Amino acid sequence: NAGVTQTPKFQVLKTGQSMTLQCAQDMNHEYMSWYRQDPGMGLRLIHYSVGAGITDQGEVPNGYNVSRSTTEDFPLRLLSAAPSQTSVYFCASSGFTYEQYFGPGTRLTVT
Amino acid sequence: GQQVMQIPQYQHVQEGEDFTTYCNSSTTLSNIQWYKQRPGGHPVFLIQLVKSGEVKKQKRLTFQFGEAKKNSSLHITATQTTDVGTYFCAPSGSARQLTFGSGTQLTVLP
Numbered sequence: 001n002a003g004v005t006q007t008p009k010f011q012v013l014k015t016g017q018s019m020t021l022q023c024a025q026d027m028n029h030e031y032m033s034w035y036r037q038d039p040g041m042g043l044r045l046i047h048y049s050v051g052a053g054i055t056d057q058g059e060v061p062n063g064y065n066v067s068r069s070t071t072e073d074f075p076l077r078l079l080s081a082a083p084s085q086t087s088v089y090f091c092a093s094s095g096f097t098y099e100q101y102f103g104p105g106t107r108l109t110v111t
Numbered sequence: 112g113q114q115v116m117q118i119p120q121y122q123h124v125q126e127g128e129d130f131t132t133y134c135n136s137s138t139t140l141s142n143i144q145w146y147k148q149r150p151g152g153h154p155v156f157l158i159q160l161v162k163s164g165e166v167k168k169q170k171r172l173t174f175q176f177g178e179a180k181k182n183s184s185l186h187i188t189a190t191q192t193t194d195v196g197t198y199f200c201a202p203s204g205s206a207r208q209l210t211f212g213s214g215t216q217l218t219v220l221p
Contacts, residue, residue, distance in 0.1 A: 031207040042211040094207045102153040
């Protein structure tokens with residue numbers, strides 16, 4: 001099992017560009033989430049999904065879109081990147097045990 | 112979401128000393144999870160507490176959930192350099208979404 005994988009590991013964008021952060025899990029977990037982590041602020045929930053075809057907003061959803069067409073994949077799309085979106089992005093998944101498994105993260109810089 | 116306050120924000124200890132981090136909420140929590148994040152790494156699940164007054168131990172780590180389910184603590188006995196990292200508490204919502212505290216960054220001096 002690879003667990004939760006995220007690509008890319010690092011990304012630099014210019015203001016206004018769009019991109020998709022990829023997240024995949026091979027544990028057949030129903031629950032998946034996206035968090036962002038800024039220095040000194042812990043992790044904040046962006047969007048989450050309780051199963052294929054179902055998504056909902058978290059604490060900081062503005063500027064991000066998600067979709068969940070399969071159980072395995074949960075991509076996060078930045079519509080028009082802004083410097084305020086410079087952060088580390090973590091994807092996580094959870095199954096029956098409630099334990100959340102996090103991916104290695106994507107470090108995004110927007111200039 | 113369920114907001115939690117975590118203290119202290121930073122803690123430096125000498126190797127061998129004990130360490131405690133506290134997580135406080137103004138509302139009753141249904142459960143709380145604890146995670147550890149090493150520098151440059153991702154959060155790793157440590158434990159989930161569900162019952163009022165629950166105490167769980169993992170080797171040198173002791174986790175407690177308050178009687179009123181409004182606070183929780185993590186205590187590490189005789190810290191080691193491998194304990195370095197940031198410890199987060201996080202109540203879990205009905206859809207497994209987590210609300211993270213701001214974390215306690217632990218530095219262990221050899």
